[in-house]
Amino acid sequence: MxxxxxxxxxxxxxxxxxxxxxxxxxxxxxxxxxxxxxxxxxxxxxxxxxxxxxxxxxxxxxxxxxxxxxxxxxxxxxxxxxxxxxxxxxxxxxxxxxxxxxxxxxxxxxxxxxxVAVDDQVSARRALVRVEQLLNQLSPKKREVFALKELEGLTHEAIGELLGIPTATVRTRLFHARADFERLARAEGLEP
Amino acid sequence: MKVDQLLAEARAADIAPPPNARARVLERLSTARPARTSPWLALAGVTAAALGGFVTWNMLRAPSAPAPTEVAATDDGVTVEPGAQVTPTARGLAIAAGRVRLSSRATLQLEVLGRTVECSAATLVVEAAPARATLEVTSGSITVIEEGERVVRGPGRYVLTPLGPKADPWAAAQALERQGDYAGADRAYEALARGDGLLAESALVAQATLRLSHRHDAPGALAALDAAASRFPSGALEPERSLARLESLWALGRAADARDEAQGYLERFGRSAQASQVRFLRARAQEQLGALPAAEADYGALLDDPATGDDASFAFAALAARQHHQAQAQARLRSYLARFPRGQHAREAATLLKTPR
Known part of the structure; x- marks a missing residue:
């Protein structure tokens, strides 16, 4: 893939x-x-x-x-x-x-x-929908850094510049976002 | 499935815009199709509307005080009153300010506010100021030459105003605003505000409105309004100032202050054309502050108002829903649809009513 x-x-x-x-x-x-x-x-x-x-x-x-x-x-x-x-x-x-x-x-x-429209024919779309459903349960700030890093593939520095926050804050926020995301994912039956 | 695997698959999903989306949005932008209206009406534009058509250059420019002069000269048929600013020219007089009486059989050429006025066998009084001059002809006729055109006038009272946009900084500032040069317009209003009188007061209110509507600078708008209130405590534009202050406070989320300002406005200017919009905003503020009966009373009084009825009727229904009065909310939605079948909330109201429970 x-x-x-x-x-x-x-x-x-x-x-x-x-x-x-x-x-x-x-x-x-x-x-x-x-x-x-x-x-x-x-x-x-x-x-x-x-x-x-x-x-x-x-x-x-x-x-x-x-x-x-x-x-x-x-x-x-x-x-x-x-x-x-x-x-x-x-x-x-x-x-x-x-x-x-x-x-x-x-x-x-x-x-x-x-x-959210689910396109059952495409596994990538299905995965995205599933991820977005989990993201919707995060706080807006955590959702933002998590999506920009994990889905958009931006660096910490790039995210910091976009959001106007220090890179260290991006890292901290991302750490907590990832923890929340994994907790929600586990509740949905996903493995860490 | 593992979390990382799910994320990797999600990353591979194509979220590129559909082929025609770029062109479609551009077309909507270029045809200035308005964005969907929020069901929660803001008062934006009310101040501008209140000022529109009211402020004109000729109404605004405060006459400059004439420079002190000792002139009280008389010539054949010409009396220059004390305080007038008059300069002799080759064929007559240039009158910058003050009052001059003329009654001469000889042909005399006057320069007034950029025009040439020829007088022959005429009796008239000229009263000039930088923004306005009056010519009162009691006998004979005068010829006004303006940009090459000659107009003959008999007895009567005539008013001359400054020529062209260069002589009209107010129009120039408004033109900048219309052209979208908001920073330039802000500077132009700032310069006008350094003057005196109604023009300066108007410039401060216009600056506040500009900052609020186009520069999204509510604190800056409040600063301009504070300056206007401090310099012109009994100014002629008090209603417009109050409206602009109300909008600024609302934009800043200061609901209690906005409610108080609206209250004050309605007490002082309750019969103005903007009163219903102010009342609607007071209702919104009351609702936000949890004073639901007061909000309901205001919405209820506005149901048939031409300016706010659409929003007020929908908000009236929403308020019932907020208080968990389901049957009442539904009845009010039906009433809304009966009043405004093509209203801006009609689709939403219809959807809410049709949704099975």
Whole structure:
């Protein structure tokens, strides 16, 4: 089985130049920036737990916010900044979903949460669904580092830069996330 | 199966976007399709709406105080009142500020606010300020030459305003905001706020609104509003200031302060066009603070309100659900759908009602 290639998060050689052209109102520059980071935003949204059915909306919201706030981006990497916007959008939608779940729960809805579609034909997809179901039980912070490390294959340093936290914090958080994940996995009948 | 094996398999799953997703999202972005609206309405934009159409350059610019002068000169038919700023020109006078009376049979050329005014056998009073000049013609006629166009006017009262966008820093700041140059607009409002009068007060409120709506800087918005309140405690824009403060407090999650601000607004400006939106926000704050009966009373009063009825009716139902009044929640959802069959929560309301229990 071949692992999916890890995202090349930090190769953004011409982002600053593109951003300067975006600020000057050049539509083509914005489209290029969008195209270059679309897959990244998509994958990150998925890793952060956005339901597959919502991914287009999440990515649209994230790029819409990024476009509005371009003036607020002054330094660092565009992908890091975009990641934080994606994370914010995903978290916001999760909060709203909780409200809806609450409302639905009171009314006895059976459709309170997004069911994850299971494709029985592909074992990799099945495994991913199983992992995501376990990840959904972790706290958002633990889920984030665990998914970025174990599924996206990022280094501790890269995760630290994306999240704006020290590498040591990434390691600590990951240690606890892994412990929680394994505990949940054992409860599901998996071997450590 | 082992945990590591499961993770390895999961890593191999393809989560790349589907082939057309990139183009679809780009199209939605470029056609400015609004993102899905949150069922939990924010008040964003109310302040801007309140300011829109109200603030105009001509209303705002406070007349500069004329420089002290000893001029009280009289010429043939020309009386320059004390305090006026007048400069002789080759064919007449340039009037920068103050009051000048003219009653001359000779042809006289005046320069006022960038125009040339030719007077011949006319009696008139010119009152000039940097932002506005009035020409009161009591007899004869004048010819106003503006950017090459000549307009003849008989007796009457005429108002001249500054020419062009360069003479209008307020319009320039608003243009920057419209163009999306928010940092530039912020600086432009900052510069205007260093002035005096209604213009400075308006600039501070506009700066607060800009920071809140476009720069996501609620603390910065509050700082601008504090400056406005301190400099203009009885300012003309008190309602707009209160709205902007309310939005900022809400954005900062300060529900109790937002509720108090909304309360104050409704007591002072309860008949304003924005009152229902403020009341809706007060209800949201009350709900957040656990004052459910007060929230319910506000939502209930807004059910038929054109501006907030859609959100208020849905929130009214949600509040019943929150209090575990299932039958009441369902009845309110049905009532919501009857009122707003195409409302922004209609789909969700219908789904909730149809879901089997």
């Amino acid at each position: 071949t692992a999916a290639p890890a995202m090349q998060v930090f190769e953004n050689t011409s982002d600053l130049e593109l951003l300067a052209r975006c600020r000057e109102g050049e539509a083509g520059a914005w489209e290029k920036l969008y195209s270059e980071h679309f897959t990244f935003a998509w994958r990150m949204a998925r890793r952060l737990g956005a339901p597959p059915a919502d991914l287009e909306d999440v990515v649209q919201d994230a790029f819409s916010v990024a476009h509005r706030k371009l003036d607020d981006f002054h330094e660092g990497r565009f992908s890091t900044w975009l990641y934080r916007i994606v994370a914010h959008v995903v978290a916001g939608r999760r909060r709203r979903q909780k409200v809806r779940d609450f409302f639905s729960g009171i009314l006895g809805s059976a459709e309170a949460t997004h069911p």
